[in-house]
Amino acid sequence: MRLYLVRHPKPAVPAGHCYGRTDLPAQDADTARVLAALKHQNLPGAMPVYASPLQRSAVLAQQLSTAPTFDARLAEMDFGAWELRHWDDIPRDEIDAWSADLLDYRPGGGENVMQVAVRVAAFLADIQRAGHAEVLVICHAGTMRLLHALAAGGALRDAALRAASTPHQIGYGEVMVLEI
Template identity: 40%
Template sequence: MDVVLIRHPAVNVDAGVCYGNSDVPLAAGPETSAETLAMRLATLQMPAPRVVLTSPLTRCATVAAALAGNFGCAASSDDSLKEMDFGDWELRRWDDIDRAMLDAWAADFEGARVHGGESVAQFVARVRAWFDVFEQTRELSPAYVVTHAGVMRVIAALTLGLTIDACLPWVLDSGALVWLRRNDATMKWAIVRWNA
C-alpha cells in the first residue's frame, strides 16, 4: 500500500502567524501549484494516484482538485484531514500570545486546551480515526493526501509507532512530499521519502 502525503503549498499569510484550522489563501494559484507538484512527483517517480484525498480547507482542496484533474482521478475531501484547531490563537502572531498560556500548553502538551480549540490528544484521535479507516481500504492505494504539516506528522507517528512529539522536529516545507509504503505481508510501514 502506498500513500503520498502532500503538504499544501505556501500560503498568503505573514510569517509567524498561527493559521492552523483557518481557511487562508495560497500564495500562488492552485493550478500552478499542482503543476509544480506533479513535475516533482514524476521526477521522484512517485506512483500515480487512484484517488486524491484532501482537507476541505482552500489551501489544500483547490490544489487537490487540480492534481486529480492532472491524473484523471477523483478528489474527495474529509474534515478529519484539517489542521489542528488552535481556537483563540487562530490568525494571531505567535509572539503576541501570552507567554503563560504557551507555557501552560507546553506543560501539558497532549491534554491542554488553553486556546479553546482542540487538544493535541483530540487532534491525534481525529486523524487516527480517519487513518484507521483509510488503512483498511486497499483499493485506494496508491493515494495522494493533500493536507497539513500536523496531520502529516500524526500519520507518520502512527505508521512508524512513534509519539507525536518525536515527529515535531522533522522538517516539512510548504509543498513537502512524504511517501509512505506498507508491506502488506508484514503490515509494517516505512518512509520511502520525507520532505522531498
C-alpha cells in the same frame, strides 16, 4: 499501502502568525510552484486523492484529481483564540502551559493534540480498510507528522506525543512517502 503525503502550498497569511483550522487560501504563485514540482516527481497517476477541505489543500487536490475526496479529519489543528494572532502576541504563560502539556492542553481553547490524533487515526484506519495500494493525501504539517508517527506504530498516545515533540520541518509542497 503506500501513502504519498503532500503539504499544502504556502497560505496567504502574514509571517509569524498562528494559523491552523482557519480556512486561508494558498498563494497563487506557490500553488503553481507546488503543482509543477509534483508533476516532475512522477507520482503514480491513478490513485485516490484525499485532502483536507481547507482551501489551501483543496485547491491543489482539485488541480491534481477530477474527483478528490475531502475529509475534515485531515484538517489542521484548531488553535481557537490563537488563530491569526502573531505568535509574539500570545501570552507567554499560555505557550508555556501548552509546552508543559503537549497532548491535553487546548491552545486558545481550540483542539488539543489528542483530539487531532484521534481524528487522524480514524482517517488512517478507514483508508487502510479501503484496501488501496497507493493513496495521495494533501494536508497540513501537523497532520503529516501525526500520520508519520501513527505509521511507526505503538499506542495512540505515544504516537501523538512523538508527533507533537517533532520539530516542524516540513516545507510547503513537500512530499513524504510512508509505507504502511
